[in-house]
Amino acid sequence: MRFKSREHAAxxxxxxxxxxxxxxxxxxxGVPRGAVPMTRMIADALAGELDVVLVRKLSHPDQPEFAIGAVDESGNTFLAEWAADVDPQFVEAEKQRQLTVLRGRRARYTPWREPIDPIDRIVIIVDDGIATGSTMTAAFRAVRAKKPKKLIGAVAVASLDAARAMVHECDAMVCLNVSADFFAVGQFFEDFTQVSEQDVIAALRKSNASAPAVA
Known part of the structure; x- marks a missing residue:
C-alpha cells in the first residue's frame, strides 16, 4: 500500500x-517533525488536544542513519540490542547532543505552556512511519511513565520487525501498512515533502486556543 501524502494516510x-x-x-x-501535520488532522477530527512527544534517535557512530536507540526530553534512554558493542562514552555523548536538540525544540514549539499532562487520558502517539522502532519505543515509554488511561500507537507504515515489537509497548496499535520489504518511510508515499520547524510550530499554535497569535 502506498499513500498519496501524509494527509491521505491521516x-x-x-x-x-x-x-x-x-x-x-x-x-x-505527534513525533516531530514529519508526523505533526498528520497529528493535527487527527486531533481535530477526534475532538482531541494536540501536542508533541519529543524523542530523538541515537545514531550509530559509523552509520549515522542507523539508530542504536533513542532518548526522550527527560533524558530517559532506550538502547537496542545491537547497541551493546557501541562505546558507552560515544552513547553518552550522543545522548547529550540529542538532549540539547530536544530542549531547543520544546522551547521553540510550545514556549507558551508546559507539555500537556497525559495522566489518566487516552493518548494516541502518531508517526508517519517506523523503521527500527527505536524512536517510537522511546516515545511509548516516555508517555507510559506518566500513567495514561490508554496508550495507542497510530502509524501509516512500519517494517515487519518494528510492528511486531510495538504491540508490546502500547495498549493498541493502528498501522495501515506492515511491510516486510521496507527500506525507508518515504518509499510508501507519493508526496513525502519535508516538514519544517515552522510547519510544526504553526500546527501547534493553530490547535491551541491559549497560544499567542503568530507574529
Whole structure:
C-alpha cells in the first residue's frame, strides 16, 4: 500500500482510531517533525488536544542513519540490542547532543505552556512511519511513565520487525501498512515533502486556543 501524502494516510488513520475516542477528548501526540501535520488532522477530527512527544534517535557512530536507540526530553534512554558493542562514552555523548536538540525544540514549539499532562487520558502517539522502532519505543515509554488511561500507537507504515515489537509497548496499535520489504518511510508515499520547524510550530499554535497569535 502506498499513500498519496501524509494527509491521505491521516484520513485513513482517523477512520480506524474513531472507535477508541468517542467523547473521550484524547491527547494526540505527534513525533516531530514529519508526523505533526498528520497529528493535527487527527486531533481535530477526534475532538482531541494536540501536542508533541519529543524523542530523538541515537545514531550509530559509523552509520549515522542507523539508530542504536533513542532518548526522550527527560533524558530517559532506550538502547537496542545491537547497541551493546557501541562505546558507552560515544552513547553518552550522543545522548547529550540529542538532549540539547530536544530542549531547543520544546522551547521553540510550545514556549507558551508546559507539555500537556497525559495522566489518566487516552493518548494516541502518531508517526508517519517506523523503521527500527527505536524512536517510537522511546516515545511509548516516555508517555507510559506518566500513567495514561490508554496508550495507542497510530502509524501509516512500519517494517515487519518494528510492528511486531510495538504491540508490546502500547495498549493498541493502528498501522495501515506492515511491510516486510521496507527500506525507508518515504518509499510508501507519493508526496513525502519535508516538514519544517515552522510547519510544526504553526500546527501547534493553530490547535491551541491559549497560544499567542503568530507574529
Amino acid at each position: 484520513q485513513q488513520l482517523i477512520e480506524q482510531l474513531s472507535p477508541y475516542c468517542v467523547n473521550q477528548n484524547p491527547l494526540v501526540l
